[in-house]
Amino acid sequence: MLTVSAHLPAAEVAQEFFATVTLEAGERRLRRRSLRLSTGEDILLDFPATITLDDGDGLELSDGRLVGIKAAREPLYEVTGKNQAHLVRLAWHIGNRHLPAQLEGERLLIRRDHVIREMLVGLGARVCDVEAPFSPEHGAYHGHSHGTENHALRLQR
Structure with a gap:
């Protein structure tokens, strides 16, 4: 192999x-x-x-x-708010529940969960079913090979 x-x-x-x-x-x-x-x-x-x-x-x-x-394309929710301030508030509620989220300028993408959908709609969000590639934001303590070093990770064999 x-x-x-x-x-x-x-x-x-x-x-x-x-x-x-x-x-x-x-x-x-x-x-x-x-x-x-x-x-x-x-x-x-x-x-x-x-x-x-x-x-x-x-x-x-x-x-x-x-x-x-x-x-891969995954089943997600596209979350949009009334304005940027509302979207930031929605992002806070998602983060407060420790849910992975992809943060974009005008929308958030999260995995589908009917309980979270109801919460977001209750907060005034527009929530739509989408299928898209999902690249959620990593946590502050997440180790990532890209880091501040801008070079390939090579294995020593």
Whole structure:
């Protein structure tokens, strides 16, 4: 089985992907895992610490080929407010419940949960069902391979 030798942030990918792997948000946070590529091949990812793979990132294989990461479409709620101040208030209520959320300029994306939907509607939000790639904001204490260092994570073998 081929192994992953490096993780490259999307901004540092300089070559074409020979294959891709599509993963949901929860599946893109990993340390050691076997992944099935779009070609049907399996690869082994085994990093020294947990990382989060983002849409467009690359995984360099031991043979030099590059695999692309695709964020899977997931069933989500699109949450919008009456204005920016209202949206910030809605975001606070979501965060107060420790729910993963993708923060965008005019909307929030969260996983579907009928109880949370009722709460948000009760607070005056507009909540719509959508299917989209989900890249929730990471917590303040979340270790992320991209960090302030802007280089590929390479494995020492």
